[in-house]
Amino acid sequence: MLSAPPLQSPVLPTLESASAVMDTYARFPLSLVRGKGVWVWDSEGRRYLDGVAGIAVCTLGHSDPVLRRNLCHQLGTLQHVSNLYRIPEQEALARAITSRSCADRVFFCNSGAEANEAAIKLARKHGHLVRGIERPLILTAEASFHGRTLAAVTATGQPRYHAGFEPMVEGFRYFPYNDIAAFEALLAECEAEGPRVAAVLLEPLQGEGGVNPGDPAFFRRLRQLCDERQILLILDEVQVGVGRSGHWWGHQRLGIEPDAFTLAKGLGGGIPIGALAVKASADHLRPGEHASTFGGNPFACRAGLTVIQEIERRQLLDHVNAMAELLQGLLASMVERHPQLLEGCRGWGLLQGLVLREGAPSAPELVKVALEEKLLLVPAGARVVRFVPPLVIRPKHLRKAVKRLERALERLA
Numbered sequence: 001m002l003s004a005p006p007l008q009s010p011v012l013p014t015l016e017s018a019s020a021v022m023d024t025y026a027r028f029p030l031s032l033v034r035g036k037g038v039w040v041w042d043s044e045g046r047r048y049l050d051g052v053a054g055i056a057v058c059t060l061g062h063s064d065p066v067l068r069r070n071l072c073h074q075l076g077t078l079q080h081v082s083n084l085y086r087i088p089e090q091e092a093l094a095r096a097i098t099s100r101s102c103a104d105r106v107f108f109c110n111s112g113a114e115a116n117e118a119a120i121k122l123a124r125k126h127g128h129l130v131r132g133i134e135r136p137l138i139l140t141a142e143a144s145f146h147g148r149t150l151a152a153v154t155a156t157g158q159p160r161y162h163a164g165f166e167p168m169v170e171g172f173r174y175f176p177y178n179d180i181a182a183f184e185a186l187l188a189e190c191e192a193e194g195p196r197v198a199a200v201l202l203e204p205l206q207g208e209g210g211v212n213p214g215d216p217a218f219f220r221r222l223r224q225l226c227d228e229r230q231i232l233l234i235l236d237e238v239q240v241g242v243g244r245s246g247h248w249w250g251h252q253r254l255g256i257e258p259d260a261f262t263l264a265k266g267l268g269g270g271i272p273i274g275a276l277a278v279k280a281s282a283d284h285l286r287p288g289e290h291a292s293t294f295g296g297n298p299f300a301c302r303a304g305l306t307v308i309q310e311i312e313r314r315q316l317l318d319h320v321n322a323m324a325e326l327l328q329g330l331l332a333s334m335v336e337r338h339p340q341l342l343e344g345c346r347g348w349g350l351l352q353g354l355v356l357r358e359g360a361p362s363a364p365e366l367v368k369v370a371l372e373e374k375l376l377l378v379p380a381g382a383r384v385v386r387f388v389p390p391l392v393i394r395p396k397h398l399r400k401a402v403k404r405l406e407r408a409l410e411r412l413a
């Protein structure tokens, strides 16, 4: 019998050596090589408190023992087959999502942008099929973020992400987030000569755009307007879904049900997975109309299932709400101590933003100095520092994090 080959650890280049990786990210000169819970270590052995969690991805923290065990088991059983066949792990994860939400069916893919691409195709099909529109429009918000593929980046209402990639995909129009009068005016303009709008695609809370929570009154009225015209209301829950808001889904905080919503990031706890969840009334995609080779493979779905089961077993929704209250209190008292630098804080659950005043150091500057204080954070635009830690973070970590952040702010000031 052949003995197993020895474990191979990859030969890691030093940071000084020229990179063969394309230069598409402005990276910190730092390699993170190991993690445990809410802590990560760099290649020099320095330890950091992780307030980023891979940008709202590592729901259960790093190297979680249950996720590790379940994924090792899945690797030893079956990693990948194909959507040519029924996949029990995929069926189970779809059921885990639909039994906790207003959705009836789920399509799986590999990322947030890909989930939104599926939603955009669904919207266009709905426009043709249900509203009889030849060239359907999708309305999205200014300051939104929906991903980097061509349609998802067109849906993103921030011109800086379009620059250099024109022509953009046709059929998108934008309005100011949370502004019902502006939405009604745009809808009236688009539909002046008959049905044109297939869907509205919005984040329940704008993450990348500056941690702007949705206004429940706006979303309630929007829901009514969409119902009146059979326009799909699709929510991008890629950043805020899967427990981060303190509810399973961000739209539960808004008190409305969407026709469809997209997921990714936190669903896999670090394993790439994306999903489009739809109500039966919006289940328009038929065999052959949409697909993904890797989408919903047994390994990724085992990760998603484990994340959902562990959120439930460890009662992480209650925990997120308790931690959010503590974090908001800590940030609010920091704002009181530095009124000339800080404007306030806002957010839901463990997605909180600290807002810097005009003239104060910028969010990227503060994030850079926080890193020197061994705290990982991520900006959301120029003036907001975002806190999106693993959902398992504990009070002592939050206190430590805010102390480090305040030290960084004082150093900069």
Ligand SMILES: Cc1ncc(COP(=O)(O)O)c(C=O)c1O
Pocket (backbone or CB within 6 Å): 111, 112, 113, 114, 116, 145, 146, 147, 148, 203, 207, 208, 236, 237, 238, 239, 264, 265
């Ligand atoms: C709300 C939202 N939608 C979509 C995306 C894109 O997700 P991905 O990077 O997985 O394509 C992001 C990523 O930040 C996001 O925050």
